[in-house]
Amino acid sequence: MSVSLLAQTLKGSEIIKIGAEINELKKKGEKIANLTIGDFDPNIFPVPNGLKHGIIDAYHANHTNYPPADGVNILRENVSAFLAERYQLDYGAQQILIAGGSRPLIYATYLALVDPGDKVVYPAPSWNNNHYCHLSGANGVAVMTQPENLFMPTAEELKPHLSGASLLALCSPLNPTGTMFGQEELEKICDLVIEENKKRKAGEKPLYILYDQIYSLLTFNNKKHVDPVSLRPELKNYVLYIDGISKCFAATGVRVGWAFGPELIIAKMRSILGHVGAWSPKAEQIATAKFLKDKIEVDTYLNTFKGQLQQSLDTLYKGIKNLKAAGLAVDAIDPMGAIYLTVKIDYAGKTTPDGTNLQTSADINFYLIKEAGMAMVPFSAFGTGSEVNWFRASVGGCTIKDIEDMLPRLKAALEKLK
Numbered sequence: 001m002s003v004s005l006l007a008q009t010l011k012g013s014e015i016i017k018i019g020a021e022i023n024e025l026k027k028k029g030e031k032i033a034n035l036t037i038g039d040f041d042p043n044i045f046p047v048p049n050g051l052k053h054g055i056i057d058a059y060h061a062n063h064t065n066y067p068p069a070d071g072v073n074i075l076r077e078n079v080s081a082f083l084a085e086r087y088q089l090d091y092g093a094q095q096i097l098i099a100g101g102s103r104p105l106i107y108a109t110y111l112a113l114v115d116p117g118d119k120v121v122y123p124a125p126s127w128n129n130n131h132y133c134h135l136s137g138a139n140g141v142a143v144m145t146q147p148e149n150l151f152m153p154t155a156e157e158l159k160p161h162l163s164g165a166s167l168l169a170l171c172s173p174l175n176p177t178g179t180m181f182g183q184e185e186l187e188k189i190c191d192l193v194i195e196e197n198k199k200r201k202a203g204e205k206p207l208y209i210l211y212d213q214i215y216s217l218l219t220f221n222n223k224k225h226v227d228p229v230s231l232r233p234e235l236k237n238y239v240l241y242i243d244g245i246s247k248c249f250a251a252t253g254v255r256v257g258w259a260f261g262p263e264l265i266i267a268k269m270r271s272i273l274g275h276v277g278a279w280s281p282k283a284e285q286i287a288t289a290k291f292l293k294d295k296i297e298v299d300t301y302l303n304t305f306k307g308q309l310q311q312s313l314d315t316l317y318k319g320i321k322n323l324k325a326a327g328l329a330v331d332a333i334d335p336m337g338a339i340y341l342t343v344k345i346d347y348a349g350k351t352t353p354d355g356t357n358l359q360t361s362a363d364i365n366f367y368l369i370k371e372a373g374m375a376m377v378p379f380s381a382f383g384t385g386s387e388v389n390w391f392r393a394s395v396g397g398c399t400i401k402d403i404e405d406m407l408p409r410l411k412a413a414l415e416k417l418k
Contacts, residue, residue, distance in 0.1 A: 010134060014362070014381035021366065022375050032369065035316075035376045035393040035405035038127075038175060038339065039341075040250040044399055045308065047251045048301040050294055054287030055254070067282040070266075071098025071258070075289035079258050082292045086217070089229060091260045095271050098258050098285060102214050102242045103128075104278035105259040108269040109210050109240045110136040114166050118205075121161045121170040123153035125176050125382030125390075129169045129351040141165070142383050143323055149389065150179035150333055151342065155188035162196045171212035172226070173219065173337030176382050176392035178313070180219065180337045183226045190232040197238065209239045215304060215338035217248035220310045223336045239417050245288055247339070250305065250396075256280045256288045309339055312395035312403060316341050319407040328414050341393045343376060348389055350417040358417070360386035374406050374415035 015036060046052070070076065076093035083089040106128070114120055116137030122129035124142040133140030141161050144319050145151045152174060162168065170189075176242045181189075197206045199281075209228055216225040228239045244257030257280070259269060259391040273279070292298065294304055315336040320332040331344040345368070350358050352371075358364050361378035369375045376391040384390075395403070 006135070007410045011131065014376055017130055018365065018369070018375060018377060021369055025369065030373060032373050032375055033402045034217060034397045035374065035395065037397050038247075038394050039111045039252050040339075040396040041398075042250070043135055044397060045250040047254065048249055048291060050297045051245075051249065051251065051254070051291045054290045055284055057285035058286040061284040061286075063286050066324060067098075067279050067285055070338070071096070071280065072282065072289065074286045075256075075285045075292075076258075078289045078292045079260070083112070083260065085295075087225075087227065087230065087322065089227070089260075093248075094222050095263045095266055096258055097266045097273070098280050100255040100257070100278050100280045101246055101252075102212065102244050102257040104242075104273055104276065105242050105257055105269070106212065107132060107135065108276075108278075109242070109259065110138065110167070110263065111272050112265055112268045113174065113208050113210075113240070114138045117402055118166040119161075119164055120167045120169060121158060122383075123157075123174075124384050125151060125379040125388075125392075126169070126171055126177065127175040127382060132169075133269050135378060138167075144384065147333070147342075149342075150336075151177045151390075152179055152181055152185065154185060155192055158189060159192055162192055162207060163199075165196075165207055167208050168193060169210045169212075170305045171214075173215040175212075175338060176340055176377065176379065177342045178334065178335050178338040178340035179342065180223060181226055183224075183231065186226050186228065187231050190228050190411045193228075193238065194232065194234060195353065201414045204224070206238055209235065210242065211239055212242040212288055214243055214247050216243065218306060218339065219337040220306065220313070220335055225337070240265060240274055245291075249291075249301065254288070256284050268382065309395060310335070312338065312398065313339075313341055315400050316343075316393060316395060319403065321415075323407070323411055325410070328411065330414070339394050339396045341395070343391045343393045344389060345376075345391060345414075346389045346418055347414065348387065353416050361389050361391065362386060368413055371416065372406065372409040374410055375415075 038043040055192045076096045110132045114136050123145050229236050240261035245251045317332050323330050329346040333342040343361050376393045379388045379390045380386045
């Protein structure tokens, strides 16, 4: 059967491949600590009660018809108030677009700003930018980042690539690393974008920033989230933000996300998503609008939720550091935000007990799935080379006991390698 060139060349998800392997082992009764998914087990991390009951109430009130293309007005108004309260960002309801989670909003940003062949600059590792470039026909430029910079892009690394670019895609806290921008470095990057746009001629497409801050309320150890417009207000016409309830309120399946930015671009994104039909369900929008207004419940939930996540991340972090102290070739970066720990398992070139040589990070990962009952996602799934032996470990689907039980299995599996 003949399919389009896009369909022929689209790469499958490595995360889905890993998930299939895990499911096969679970069918056989194997116990797996699944650290792969950027999601939450709702039995461990449930959504806020007020949000859950608000959704039920909205369905009982028959909010089951199509929502407006840009989202129900009360939600856009309450998101506007939420942005002002939490981030001191001034965006009116007409500058806010609601959709079924952050994914369609990111894709709509690409389609609204990027023509086929346009240059899009993004750091590697980062989530899905390589695929969005492929889907939009962009010329993606992946800027490799370094562990000494916590895998966050620096102004020095980005500067050589911004000339002629249409979009700079950034995320903080970053998926997959759980690390985040400091104020000074993000200011330098913002200044580069301002400088680049001053060079552009009248009528020439400017350089925009896509700023994904879906994890912005999940920060730890007194780390403070920063964003471009707060640091450089003159960038307001050039930044498209991506946000929503999926991660910060463990509501990945509720499908309520929002983008905000220049009104003209938001309007074009609304038209794009209107044709796609990527709306958030109306009942969920009504419930989210009500929930965001309840400051006490929002704060109470976040305090508890963040405490649970930090305990899980710290347990995994300390466990990896203990293995390093015991002489194993592993390491981890101190968790800063999101639900991820960046873990190094540096065993490429080693041989398994059955004589298999582990050549890539994917080889290491599948060995650990089978021998340690532990599944992570190699950074190669996020745009790096397969020789980069760093991994994303997500704690959203595991209990602390799952993590504690897994660590001795990891130690035993690594000690078998030669």
